[in-house]
Amino acid sequence: MIVLCLATLGAFGDNTARLPGAVKLWPQLTDGLIITDPAWLLACGIGVSAQPDKPRVVILSDISNEPDDQQSLVRLLTYANEFDVEGLIATTSCWRRNNPDLRTILKVLDAYEIAEKNLRRHAPGYPSATHLRSVAKRGVDGYGMSAAAEQLDNEGIRHIVSVLERDDPRPVWFCAWGGGNTLGGAVLRLQRERPAEVARLVAKIRGYEIALQDDGFAYIAHHFPDAKLISARLLWKGISRTTPRFNAWSESWGGNNDVFTADWIRENVQRGHGPLGEQYPDAIYLWEGDTPSFLYLLPNGLSDPEQPHWGGWGGRFEANKKTNVRSSSNYEIVNPLLDRLRDYRVFSDASDRWSYRGTNYHNEYATVFRWREAFQNDFAARMDWCVADEFKKANHNPIAVLNGDRTKRVLRLTAKPGETVTLSAEGTHDPDGDKFEAGWWFYPEAGTLRPGASGPFPVTLSAGRGRRTSLITPEVGKPESLHVILEVRDAGTPPLRAFRRAVITIQP
Numbered sequence: 001m002i003v004l005c006l007a008t009l010g011a012f013g014d015n016t017a018r019l020p021g022a023v024k025l026w027p028q029l030t031d032g033l034i035i036t037d038p039a040w041l042l043a044c045g046i047g048v049s050a051q052p053d054k055p056r057v058v059i060l061s062d063i064s065n066e067p068d069d070q071q072s073l074v075r076l077l078t079y080a081n082e083f084d085v086e087g088l089i090a091t092t093s094c095w096r097r098n099n100p101d102l103r104t105i106l107k108v109l110d111a112y113e114i115a116e117k118n119l120r121r122h123a124p125g126y127p128s129a130t131h132l133r134s135v136a137k138r139g140v141d142g143y144g145m146s147a148a149a150e151q152l153d154n155e156g157i158r159h160i161v162s163v164l165e166r167d168d169p170r171p172v173w174f175c176a177w178g179g180g181n182t183l184g185g186a187v188l189r190l191q192r193e194r195p196a197e198v199a200r201l202v203a204k205i206r207g208y209e210i211a212l213q214d215d216g217f218a219y220i221a222h223h224f225p226d227a228k229l230i231s232a233r234l235l236w237k238g239i240s241r242t243t244p245r246f247n248a249w250s251e252s253w254g255g256n257n258d259v260f261t262a263d264w265i266r267e268n269v270q271r272g273h274g275p276l277g278e279q280y281p282d283a284i285y286l287w288e289g290d291t292p293s294f295l296y297l298l299p300n301g302l303s304d305p306e307q308p309h310w311g312g313w314g315g316r317f318e319a320n321k322k323t324n325v326r327s328s329s330n331y332e333i334v335n336p337l338l339d340r341l342r343d344y345r346v347f348s349d350a351s352d353r354w355s356y357r358g359t360n361y362h363n364e365y366a367t368v369f370r371w372r373e374a375f376q377n378d379f380a381a382r383m384d385w386c387v388a389d390e391f392k393k394a395n396h397n398p399i400a401v402l403n404g405d406r407t408k409r410v411l412r413l414t415a416k417p418g419e420t421v422t423l424s425a426e427g428t429h430d431p432d433g434d435k436f437e438a439g440w441w442f443y444p445e446a447g448t449l450r451p452g453a454s455g456p457f458p459v460t461l462s463a464g465r466g467r468r469t470s471l472i473t474p475e476v477g478k479p480e481s482l483h484v485i486l487e488v489r490d491a492g493t494p495p496l497r498a499f500r501r502a503v504i505t506i507q508p
Helices: 009-013 013-018 022-030 038-044 068-078 100-120 129-134 142-147 155-165 181-193 200-202 216-223 235-239 244-252 262-270 274-278 331-339 373-385
Strands: 057-060 084-090 136-138 172-176 204-210 228-232 347-349 352-356 359-363 410-413 420-423 434-443 470-473 479-488 497-506
Touching: 057 129, 057 181, 068 100, 068 274, 068 373, 068 479, 084 100, 084 129, 100 136, 100 373, 129 136, 142 181, 142 216, 142 479, 155 172, 155 200, 181 200, 181 204, 181 216, 181 274, 204 216, 216 228, 216 347, 235 359, 235 470, 244 410, 262 373, 262 479, 373 497
Parallel strands: 057 084, 057 172, 084 136, 172 204, 204 228, 228 347, 410 497
Antiparallel strands: 352 359, 420 470, 434 479, 479 497
């Protein structure tokens, strides 16, 4: 029997192989290890999944154009430990054409500062409010790239250039909740001032824009066809149910609509959840329409942002870029700008087939609302963290272990046709000591292996629940891939989930 704190070993995360004997030692240490206190466990680095590299994130927000940006900012800050937040930039959009509102961003950061101490009791890595204020900037004051071209010395543009110039090999994700002209302006500045280096710096850019609210992303895609940019044309409306005055948009409803109502928000976010809850306003049109942009990046074991067609909490996108994607609800406002940049190419909405309580869905919105129960309960727990001054006073996600891999990375496996592939969740546990259940399912749209025209998926799992499952790979004439999701649900309040994904490539 061994009882000890592996703080030093845990600090190395995925780099334990660099420690002499660490890989051989770890299984012996974990056999018979006694854990009595989840907070002690967390502090020692035991049972906490190692993270992939944190995504570098810059937010471009037309905040206070309507309440949804401020709502999304509150949620983002409860997840600020999962990202390296390198910019919070107030911008314009087709709905807010001037006067970017930096003041409201700073007001929400003041509330975050009060919650910061409690949040750190539940998870490491939360940035200081001081740091976040230092990266909060005012973007281009005016609409579209024509305004950006006249303001290349704008502080938001300068900040983005400095972020791209930073000596860091990771890409930078720009989440455009409003327009993207401040990012486009940074690219234009680099084109004019550093033509020899602009291609290298633009290669760091990744982007996810909501509803094409100006021509900034299109400008980049037009001039740099290899840029990895996502335009969520419609699927963002699957995040939540619209308010009653906009019931005409009901085509985006689906799944469990009850976990994103005004009553649910009051109970789980606004009331009794401290200053951040107080900064979460009521909706006018749609709750948190911009949130899918960073849910897509969340390192929760489910996906890889570099693979837009794999899908996750922020939706799923086609594997190939689409040409000249146009907006929907703001079509007449934005399209004249986009028409000047024809032949730009971006990743855009894919569709999922999904069933919930007897209702079958097949649309773009399903790629988001299929996860709604999971991401809403997760948010509710994070809001509890804001006011819970002890680890034991709130719920925390179970730790999903896949085939012995304790990280949150996607597990890639290769098999021959006819081979049995075994998947194991042994080692999965809950830091609060809650009971949990492990389940397994295929995500057909994410892989290349498809069901027949009227037949079932050509592979079956030996078990849909439990610690282990297996499958026999089919005969194929060319390499094919299939995706299996491990989903772990705990019995805490609110009930939380953990995910892992296995991508199995069948090589004939």
